[in-house]
Amino acid sequence: MIPPPYKNKVIEPIVLIAKEKRIKAIEEAGYNTFLLRSQDVYVDLLTDSGTSAMSDSQWSGMMLGDEAYAGSRNFYALEQAVSDVFGYKYVVPTHQGRAAEHLIAKILINKKGGCVPNNFYFTTSRVHQELAGGTWVDVGIPEANDPSNAHSFKGNIDADKLKQVIKNKKNIPFVRIEACLNMAGGQPFSMANIIQVSSICRRHGIFLLLDATRVVENAYFIKQRENGYSKKTLAEIIREICSYTDGCTMSSKKDHMVNMGGFLATNSKKVFEKAKELVVVYEGLHTYGGLAGRDMEAIARGIRESAECEEYVEHYVSQVRYLWEKLKKSGISVVEPAGAHAVFIDAKKFYPHIPQNRFPAQTLAAEIYVEGGVRVMERGIVSGKHGREAYNGPELVRVTIPRRVYDLAHLQYVVETIKSVSKSAKLPKGLKFVYEPPTLRFFQARFKKVK
Numbered sequence: 346m347i348p349p350p351y352k353n354k355v356i357e358p359i360v361l362i363a364k365e366k367r368i369k370a371i372e373e374a375g376y377n378t379f380l381l382r383s384q385d386v387y388v389d390l391l392t393d394s395g396t397s398a399m400s401d402s403q404w405s406g407m408m409l410g411d412e413a414y415a416g417s418r419n420f421y422a423l424e425q426a427v428s429d430v431f432g433y434k435y436v437v438p439t440h441q442g443r444a445a446e447h448l449i450a451k452i453l454i455n456k457k458g459g460c461v462p463n464n465f466y467f468t469t470s471r472v473h474q475e476l477a478g479g480t481w482v483d484v485g486i487p488e489a490n491d492p493s494n495a496h497s498f499k500g501n502i503d504a505d506k507l508k509q510v511i512k513n514k515k516n517i518p519f520v521r522i523e524a525c526l527n528m529a530g531g532q533p534f535s536m537a538n539i540i541q542v543s544s545i546c547r548r549h550g551i552f553l554l555l556d557a558t559r560v561v562e563n564a565y566f567i568k569q570r571e572n573g574y575s576k577k578t579l580a581e582i583i584r585e586i587c588s589y590t591d592g593c594t595m596s597s598k599k600d601h602m603v604n605m606g607g608f609l610a611t612n613s614k615k616v617f618e619k620a621k622e623l624v625v626v627y628e629g630l631h632t633y634g635g636l637a638g639r640d641m642e643a644i645a646r647g648i649r650e651s652a653e654c655e656e657y658v659e660h661y662v663s664q665v666r667y668l669w670e671k672l673k674k675s676g677i678s679v680v681e682p683a684g685a686h687a688v689f690i691d692a693k694k695f696y697p698h699i700p701q702n703r704f705p706a707q708t709l710a711a712e713i714y715v716e717g718g719v720r721v722m723e724r725g726i727v728s729g730k731h732g733r734e735a736y737n738g739p740e741l742v743r744v745t746i747p748r749r750v751y752d753l754a755h756l757q758y759v760v761e762t763i764k765s766v767s768k769s770a771k772l773p774k775g776l777k778f779v780y781e782p783p784t785l786r787f788f789q790a791r792f793k794k795v796k
């Protein structure tokens with residue numbers, strides 16, 4: 346692992362509570378790690394969202410918050426950073442990424458329905474497309490669905506599938522391409538792919554939306570894996586990616602290492618005008634969008650830090666790779682290849698005796714917590730099934746690393762915990778729903794053990 350390009354100035358104590366207490370805590374949480382109290386968690390690898398450690402520059406920027414209702418100077422700092430790093434003309438801040446997804450779905454789908462091609466799905470992005478009256482459709486490459494396939498760019502869109510959808514469906518409000526495709530294992534798209542997708546969209550006059558949440562790591566993988574990019578800076582690669590798109594939604598809680606915030610950015614004046622109108626209804630005035638001035642300052646600084654300090658991303662990806670290699674060497678099936686922000690364990694292989702309708706990934710996440718107080722997340726049938734549709738896709742547990750938070754010893758501890766679950770003589774039989782919410786069920790669902 347590459348040593349961190351930072352040192353600690355502030356620390357937060359964490360405690361490993363006794364095993365009996367962990368058993369009680371997960372039972373009370375309905376075997377759903379989202380419902381655990383964080384004080385009962387030792388190493389928290391639930392998500393990289395809003396869990397990063399901000400830099401001294403970001404913290405000091407927060408003291409410069411201009412908390413004016415309108416026209417805060419921090420908004421202009423944010424606008425400048427988006428323009429310099431991403432190259433988009435217009436930006437509307439939002440309280441987090443899904444709020445930007447909400448706005449763009451409302452603006453482009455606008456109750457006229459239509460079909461939205463995506464590279465696989467992200468939970469909240471898909472829900473907003475559907476709530477706005479659209480139909481989500483997967484145009485990702487088939488390799489994305491196969492955890493054992495080591496394709497270097499599993500985040501690619503299948504150009505033939507996309508062309509077919511465009512041919513068959515008249516109404517395509519937009520195409521969405523997600524950087525470092527979360528649900529497939531944090532897997533990047535290639536520059537060649539986004540160039541091709543962009544040219545198809547432009548030929549048909551379709552808006553191409555980038556989910557830029559993890560575009561920095563995507564740029565890093567392009568630099569590592571794609572011919573012609575090894576000498577470019579991350580900033581140059583990010584700008585090139587964005588230049589092929591018409592706009593982006595961003596959850597700054599990941600790559601920009603803030604605890605709060607996101608934005609919608611675009612080159613389309615029409616979309617921007619509509620976004621300014623709608624953001625006031627759902628978030629706040631277009632120069633704060635639900636954020637305090639200090640939050641916008643921290644994002645502005647985070648945008649520059651993430652794109653300009655390559656060592657951060659290099660170290661971060663090397664942490665993920667370390668965890669991935671150690672788990673793999675211990676005989677645990679992980680999604681190939683190592684991705685951006687997390688290691689994804691293949692729960693179908695970990696617990697082959699548990700059928701998918703008994704939730705092997707949900708079960709494994711609960712077992713990992715009980716074993717070592719390590720919190721991880723289910724990314725399988727519980728997260729993936731929408732309404733009544735069938736699901737037989739990947740059944741994964743996501744072990745996600747917050748940026749600049751944990752060190753090598755924490756990761757070694759996580760490896761030992763997961764290894765010890767894999768060696769446990771007493772095998773769980775799976776879980777049953779006690780409560781199943783209709784929308785985004787993984788957040789609030791409750792389960793009990795199958796006896």
Ligand SMILES: Cc1ncc(COP(=O)(O)O)c(C=O)c1O
Nearest residue numbers: 394441442443467527558596598
């Ligand atoms: C790829 C992707 N898009 C969008 C979002 C939504 O962002 P937020 O959690 O800030 O609403 C997330 C959050 O995890 C994400 O991973």
